[in-house]
Amino acid sequence: MTDWAVELEIPAEPEYLSMVRAVVSTAAGLDPRLKDSRIEDLRLAVSEATTNAIESHVNMGSSERVTIRCDLRDDQVEVEVTDHGEGFDHGDLVPHPPVTDPNRLEYERGLGLSLIRILADEHEIVSDSEGTSVRLVVYTAPTARP
Amino acid sequence: MPLPMRTLDSGEWVVLQVAGEIDMASAPQLRQRVVALVTGGVSALVLDLSNIGFCDSTGLGVIVAAVKRLRTNGGDLRVVTNDERLLALFEITRLDQVFEVFPDIDAASATAPSAHSDESDH
Numbered sequence: 001m002t003d004w005a006v007e008l009e010i011p012a013e014p015e016y017l018s019m020v021r022a023v024v025s026t027a028a029g030l031d032p033r034l035k036d037s038r039i040e041d042l043r044l045a046v047s048e049a050t051t052n053a054i055e056s057h058v059n060m061g062s063s064e065r066v067t068i069r070c071d072l073r074d075d076q077v078e079v080e081v082t083d084h085g086e087g088f089d090h091g092d093l094v095p096h097p098p099v100t101d102p103n104r105l106e107y108e109r110g111l112g113l114s115l116i117r118i119l120a121d122e123h124e125i126v127s128d129s130e131g132t133s134v135r136l137v138v139y140t141a142p143t144a145r146p
Numbered sequence: 147m148p149l150p151m152r153t154l155d156s157g158e159w160v161v162l163q164v165a166g167e168i169d170m171a172s173a174p175q176l177r178q179r180v181v182a183l184v185t186g187g188v189s190a191l192v193l194d195l196s197n198i199g200f201c202d203s204t205g206l207g208v209i210v211a212a213v214k215r216l217r218t219n220g221g222d223l224r225v226v227t228n229d230e231r232l233l234a235l236f237e238i239t240r241l242d243q244v245f246e247v248f249p250d251i252d253a254a255s256a257t258a259p260s261a262h263s264d265e266s267d268h
Binding site: 014015017043044046051110111125 | 204239
């Protein structure tokens with residue numbers, strides 16, 4: 001499959017999330033080897049990453065745009081979500097208590113990064129004070145798996 | 147974009163049916179609707195997600211908050227869905243152990259709320 005890419009720049013507003021999901025799943029669907037279930041995995045993972053990006057801009061009061069780039073490569077679909085928010089430290093993330101613990105109900109948030117880790121075949125998060133970049137990869141061909 | 151929602155009664159339960167996509171943009175509408183129902187005296191709520199096309203972690207957070215709100219008030223929340231995608235999402239986040247999931251409204255409302263509200267059952 002010929003390399004092909006689409007890039008979106010969106011205002012950091014939640015109303016644009018559905019558009020991002022639609023564009024990424026449509027682009028990923030151009031590769032006939034990618035199963036619907038994997039497109040759904042990518043759709044959710046990208047939505048989670050974009051949600052975090054939008055939230056980061058909102059927290060800072062930033063009017064800069066969030067960038068979503070989707071690359072269809074020979075053996076994988078790669079999506080990169082880049083923001084100019086405040087960044088975060090992985091070490092600051094608090095793990096959820098076990099589901100059997102009644103205190104689990106105190107944790108309404110924080111599942112987004114867990115889902116990204118589970119749903120994507122590869123993920124890479126680079127974050128500093130200039131912003132955060134989340135790279136998500138879904139393999140299109142079984143042979144691409146290491 | 148408005149999140150389509152409507153309520154109906156099923157036995158001792160009030161059913162909140164939601165359609166569309168639950169994400170950061172629409173989740174506040176669901177949260178407000180649940181708060182309004184609980185404030186209005188509802189303690190046994192079935193959340194029917196059969197017609198949901200998408201739900202992300204923000205939506206899951208609203209469901210967890212709704213469970214907490216209802217149980218704090220001595221009630222409970224049950225979820226209805228037959229969607230494989232959503233069921234898988236509940237499973238990988240282990241939220242299927244936090245609240246009960248049923249395939250349809252009849253199954254969800256077949257027993258009284260008190261029969262399943264004890265968290266030690268899970």
